[in-house]
Amino acid sequence: MKLFPTSNYNFTIIGEPSESLDRLKRRTEISESLVSKKTNKSFVGKITNNTFKIISSEIGKGAFCVLNGEIINKNGVVDIEINKAFKILLSFFLCFPAIGIIVQLCTEKIKFSPIFVLVAILQVLLIRFVFIELAFRNLSKKSLNRLSDVLDIESFEKN
Template sequence: MPNLKMKIFPTKELKFKLIDDQTKTLDRLNRRTEKSDNLISQHTDKSFCGIIKGNEFKIISSTIGKGAFCVMTGAINSDGGNVNIKIHKVFRILLGIFLCFPVIGMIILILTKAQEFSPILILSMIGQILIIRYVFIGLAFKFLSRESLNRFCEVLDLEWIKDQAQQC
């Protein structure tokens, strides 16, 4: 049975295989990552900011302005690995507030009696929420995650497994 659970915020999980061995790949990632416990973008000549512990990582792109939108977590094993990409917690909070605006607007409209209640208003509110989620948040995640994953792929010199619609 398919999973019908709606995700409020999109995520991606991708698997990859290494072209070099694990130690070279981890060394390359360590060299290109500015060590930072706080996942915030900062001016640096390195590709990523974040934490690397052993073969596990939690990084963001160091691009100022849009690099912190997506957080990449994962592990690099002997022959491959995985990366899970999701929206940064701070952006999830801000976008969650943004998603509440149509509901807040509906409540204000009902309480002030600015307009007589109509079922069309509920459909309009649901439509606005869906547009915010799938058009604004969905497209922003799609483009910004692709940019972060392309940078990740270029730095680590890896190959995505299967047809995951991701090219380096």
């Protein structure tokens, strides 16, 4: 089980790869840090030769997913993962149920019950497989659609 979800896609470009990369360069605010900025461009990130590492330029939720990709001839591959800053933040949320059990053990106002351990495990699973998974699916789909518009992608195939 992975702690954070990722997605890998293969894609095919309709036109010439050099034209698609030029269009991506024009629509990307070049930046070494993957932080959302107020810009009129579609993406923020860096593009070198035929590889790119970008985020959507939507303020707030655009930085959640990082798109790492490479274009070779008319084919390409893109890996989508959660941004490092969000991984750290989400790790804290995943630790809260364990912290709750520790606090419960330290304060003996209420007798400790084994049901608390079950509840904590269910909370971790709920956070990971419902909240994080739904946010990742929704935001990665939006970023992928935006990339598809910029690069004129013919088809996607999930690995």
